[in-house]
Amino acid sequence: MKKEFKVIADLLPENVRVLDVGCGDGSLMNLLIEKKNIDARGLELEQENVKKCIFKGLPVINGNAETELHQFPNQSFDFVVLSQTLQAFYNPEKVLKDLLRIGKSVIVSIPNFGYWKVRTSLLFFGKMPVTKTLPNYWYNTPNLHMCSIKDLFNFCESKNIKINKVVGINGDKTSEIKKSNLEIKNLFSKLGIFLIG
């Protein structure tokens, strides 16, 4: 089980309604249903993944989060989860706004472009970084809007989006990120998980 999913599961209370946007093969939904008795729903673009979810008996809607979030009514979920896909949207700002409309709270995770290995890749080798969390090359990456933990932190503040909690992940280690340790955590976290709204 991915560390990221464990952290997300820990952030969520039991028995709530969760929409998992870009739910993949349903691993996170399965975890949330089993561990927390959560009423989980998924939205997924890839046909193969949709099929996998259906086989597991997980409710999943085949659709594109970029264009089809309008179908979900205002505040119809307690939480909306977006795992490592924000950076792949054409218009992440609009998607984030939609997520905050649908969910009372939103959990967003991002691969951190401020991570030191990413920084050194560009600094010392002059090449776009290829890491475990960013496995693709510049020409085939789905990521259009890479950002760092600090970027998303600043974005939320500038848009008056309430930041409830930020967790940084590096390997098996997790740590809470606050404004006071933002610089250092932005350098050492591979992944950032934001609970906002």
Add this chain to the structure above:
Amino acid sequence: MNYKTENIKQINVSKPLKLDCGQTIKDFPLAYETYGKLNEAKDNAILVFHALTGDQFVSGINPVTKKEGWWVTAVGPGKAIDTEKFFVICANVIGGCMGSWGPKNINKKTNEPYGLNFPVITIKDMVKAQETLLDHLGIEKLLCATGGSMGGMQLLQFCTTFPSRTFSAIPIACSASHSAQNIALNELARQAIMADPVWDKGKYIKKNIQPKNGLAVARMVGHISYLSEKGMQEKFGRKLQEKADYEFSFDADFQVESYLRHQGYAFVERFDANSILYITRAMDYFDLTKQFEGGLAGAFQNQKIKFLVISFSSDWLYTTKENKDIVIALNASGADVSFSEIKTDKGHDSFLVNEPEFLKTLKGFIDSMHIKFKNEKRI
């Protein structure tokens, strides 16, 4: 149609049924067929609703026409809906012509076939009649109910009228209200039948003849709408029918013409023209949004049924958008809904032909629902 429909399973529905048109009927026949066995826990029953020209013979060999059942690709031993595991039920709709009460039946008051004296029925009337079959078979709650096209429309009606009678539902390539384009195509089919002089305001049935030409044209319209432009081009292109060159006549030079003529005239053997009028009318009147306050979302309020809506990318008769509208309404009402659009060139026909992605999805959903339903029953 020349087939005998005597040796098929029927129940007599004695309970009065108030039709949407205002008339009340009772003591009418409802024909049905079942496949597989109902288990002791009664948690393996699946109800199939058939489409416009379908009947109760879903699988195996249709004993009346001696041809394969209309959904053999999906239903049978080892198939997606596995009759070795599940008990599959299908009834002929009222208004139909395979043993259920329809316009070719004898009106007891006049001792003549109904013809156009048959009342105009609706999808809701069809569904209410079929619900009585579940009582007859002793099934309180189905594992799943499914249907494509008009079968899907019946299913949506069934889920809103009898929400406690099924655990899960799979509406396939359908719509919650018949579109203008679909009404138009149905009107084309009806006008073709009514323009045939043999039809004679539906009275042909007394003379034991059939408005073959009109009915065949009506069927051809249907067959065009069931394929996609790309599918048709790939299947037929401009290929000629067993000839090297044009014949400079109006015979079927092209394969596509030959195909339509064959489909049209084969259909005449098994279907009653008046039934087409009545059933297409029922489809046109179908508008679930009108039946409930708050539109479609209102229709699905407090739904406990687990839905899987399936559409086909090349279906222009019941488009993905129309199917998605059902999903949006189910979402808005907080229902448990999954949706899958199958990418295919096979058009509306996709649910009837061998479309592996569709069949896998169907199987995966039903099997997972079976586990959940068993768990629910245990609690």
